[in-house]
Amino acid sequence: MSSPSPPPSESFKFSMLLSDTRYRGMSLQVITFIIFMAVFFWLVDNTIKNLALLDKDVSFNFLWLRAGYDINQRLIPYSSDSTHGMAALVGILNTLLVAFVGCIIATVLGLFVGILRLSKNWIVAKLMSAYIEGFRNVPVLLWIVMVFALLTEFTSAPRAFKGAEPEATMVFFESVAITNRGTYLPAPVLEEGAYWLLLCFGLSIVAGIYFLRYANKKKKDTGKSLPTFWISAAVIVLPTFILFFAMGQPVSLEYPYLKGFNFKDGIHLRNSFLALTLALAFYTSAFIAEIVRAGIMAVSKGQSEAAASLGLRPNKIMRLIILPQALRIIVPPLISNYLNLTKNSSLAIAVGYMDVRGTLGGITLNQTGRELESMLLLMGFYLAVSLLISSFINYFNRSFQIVVR
């Protein structure tokens, strides 16, 4: 029996760096890294040279200078004497406002459309797929300008509401005025004691949550279930309702009214805001509807049949079996669609809504000539939002995904 020959002694050859799998990965990475750094330094070097040629420096001091322009849509106090930084903040809040309202409308509409599309009713299902295809296959920018045109061209001017026999009337019991300058809604006015009402409402919600926990525990221990929906609804609504009348109705509505050629008081929603929010919400809802449909269809039929054979009622099958599994599929793309909506809100410029791109990346950029700094801040803002959201998605995936191998 021959003894196994010793492994041939290898001497390191330079060509092994590229051909031997032990070193190849490493050398490939070194090459990539060198190229990457070279390109990076080339770009930085070019930037420095260009800035020197233009006699510019990189400084963020402009954020503390007087802005000198007005923003008609704002959530915090701001005037043309405020700083550029303040203008950027106003823009950021406006972006977040559109994103927030848009996401809520889009989710509600999307759920509605997605579920109706699965309806057995032929005409409803077709109508919903027409809605989805229509909104998904036409650019969102076109939808934004179209909704804006609809709001400004097909509504009456405030003066049409004037006179004994006006051409236009307010809708919803004389409380909402839709004009070509925007929509006026009644505004809630908090009088003395209203904060107690809010506090009471908050406490009732907490109480409702505790009640649900109690009911759940009782069901696990004894097997008896309480009529949780009605009791929790009563716990949440009744105390606030009683307190509202007991304290003499401390919250009232302030209705918009016509004064001169314009409406006064109430909440003024500008057409730019409405058009942007509604168009983004419609557009995104079409995507959400598809996600909802796919999520529900992805739960295999065996699941609901198995649940039924265990003796669960249809609503419990939906709540305990189908929804948890469908949500696992629905939530991550849903959130990334929220993110898309937020990013698409940067199209605000098409209708003149002052979001962060319009203030920081628009007028501020043009006035100060600080393109580099403004764009850096702008991208930083969007990046921060999106990283925040995608880290949430990752967290969700980690905690709810089925574990395989």
Add this chain to the structure above:
Amino acid sequence: MTKIAFVREKEIPPSAPPITEVGIIGWLSQNLFSSWLNSILTVLSVYFIVIMLWDFIPWAYGGHWNTKSLRECLDLDPDVACFSVLAARWKQLLFGLYPSEEYWRPTLTFIFLLLAAVPILFPKFFRFFWFSIIYPGLAVWLLWGGSFWSISIVYIGLTVGTLLFLSLIRRYLKNYIIAAILAFFFTAVFFLFIYNPLVVLLNGILPISLPFVESLKMGGFTLSLIVGVTGIVASFPIGILLALGRQSNLPVIKMICVGFIEFIRGVPLITLLFVASVLLNYFLPPGTNFDIVLRVVIMVTLFSAAYMAEVIRGGLAGLPLGQHEASASLGLTYWQSQRLIIMPQALKISIPGIVNTFIGLFKDTTLVSIISLRDPVGLASTIRADQKWNGIYWELYVAIGLMFFIFCWGMSQYSQYLERKLKTDK
């Protein structure tokens, strides 16, 4: 013995189903009026459809096509559409500011585009794939014009480089990296030293050229298609590479890919387009100024490549681990197993996502109007700024929307066809 009074000797023929279960009535009662809720929904939907069509059909059907201005339309009949704006400006919507005597060039490019797409879309015609390969060069030459040779020599250089790479691998080296470096080196030498003299020489011998059209003249759907199609074609391979890089176990490459993907996906396309139009001059050597359409195409490509990478990564993650292990145990190298085992399956899973990215990219081409290029949406505002058509909205928007709808809807229909065709299970 009991007497059996009656025994049926013949089987009763099956009676026809009740009239409420078959035919139109059956279909109606099953699909539209199966329950109270359903009936209400049906009535509401029908009401909605009737209301929409009631307004839309007379508006569209009676539309004016031959007036000179919106005022004339309104004088004739204010309640119907004024499609005259389309009749007057359709050339602009399709071609932008392209010189009118050269309209045949974008038209021909478009027809060739359809022809070049056929071998890619339908494998039956794969033998015509050579046309798809030469199409990009042909399109660039037709659209921008200039010397024929300056583009065909590029093709020759790239072809020789590729052939060199392939033959190096097959015959001598068996090492992708060294072959790639050598082939790249050769191609670089070709373009640095041989390209220019060769073009000048060939131009001297046989001048074939078209009048040059500058990029700012491109507009309308021609521009949308230029940006969209180039972006789609280029973002696909880049997306695959990025997805592989993100899955790679080489940390440096993985980090670069993750950073790139997350950065691009984190910012809106508009900001990237602004970078392209405003900031790019800062990053390039002083004095460089390259074509705005090219800049936009690069940005749109990078943008959708990042999304593509994520879609393909989803497909890769959807593959069972056993596929990787099985291909490795067969002794396939990394690239072989990617090419033969992993990618075909991963790409198949991700078809819907890939096509959605394509559709998204094509729709996003409208954003170039915000950096004042003349795509259809930008042209719509230009046309409305004209005194004659001031105040026109729907006719233009409906026409533009319809064009986009046709393209995007066509793409999504194709993806469904592809999914059905590639379905191997069941």
